[in-house]
Amino acid sequence: MTVGTPVRLTYSVTWREISDGLGIQLRHSPVGRWCFRVLWTLGAFLGFVIVANLLTRGLDSVGAGVWRFLLTVCLLLVAFRRLMALALLGYARHLGEHRVTVDVSGIRTVTERHTNETGWTFYGRCVEGPRVFVLLTPDVWGTGVMVLPKRGLDAPQDADRLRELIGARLTAVRLGKGPGWVPRRVSR
Template identity: 35%
Template sequence: MRVDTRGAAVTFVYEPTEADYRAAVRRLRFGTWRGLGGLAVLLVVAELLASYRAWRGGFSPAGVAVWAACLLVVLVAVVHWGTGRLARRQFDGMDAYGTCRTVVGPQGMTTTGGELSSDLDWQAFPWYVETSELFVLRTRRTGIVFVLPKRGAQDPADVDRVREALEGSLHRLRSMPGMTRRR
């Protein structure tokens, strides 16, 4: 793992919002090849269930189409519900911080707010994605995300400095074509 030792610490001050976490989870789930791979598995399972139903109950093109449509509706509802639920759960952990002050340095980040503080080294979050408004860091096994809103930058150059620190320390998740947005 590469670490950027050139830059000094950069401070972001912001109020975390549930909308930030919804956007982050959506981006991880729908905007990266890794996230779409998980959705592809669900689609294959739905197709196998529809095929089994057709094999077990006799083949009827109309019946298979109705069964597949019902499974697709259920799949979309579950993914939508799960995305919102995950975002709320992630946000609840940060809501107690109130106004956050996150200091990003060569070794990791420190976030303070209210009476809470957390230190995170880069090994805890090996992956990240960037949107036009957020830096989103993701853990390896637990799926926990940390959202760093760009609106918290004290200076527009701070966004570039954080990007350099992330690129030097973490692996950027590959995005779907057309999904990489920078301001």
């Protein structure tokens, strides 16, 4: 397998792939992990307060506002990523079919309405999920996200070539900033 051989992907974006990509972004950016922990801590604390009030004062002690707040926190924990993916899906469908070429110079994306070329210096790391490769920018927010679905590859062996190409390029980009990128798989 050669790193110099371009890898091509052709796909129409699905909600599941966007959702997977956003989930990986949340788990692998410092701010995403922090926000998720804050929401879980808030939900756990609120649940503890409600249970303590129920045990000491009875069912009438917890007002409707507290129940609404707990429900809102729970819905945010469950639905946030899915709602964001749904919002982004409309934009991705507007662009149409994606034809992506990944080579030593970077990533070129061509759609029916948009063409974009991104160099490797834009991305700092890559995380591989069961269905997608997710490239993330090195900033604390991990705001720059590129989701490359595996189903868009022409052949199954292209996943190995893509993994090798991404690893070689991101290692070269990150040499001045510490250890190079090590491919990591995310279990589901």
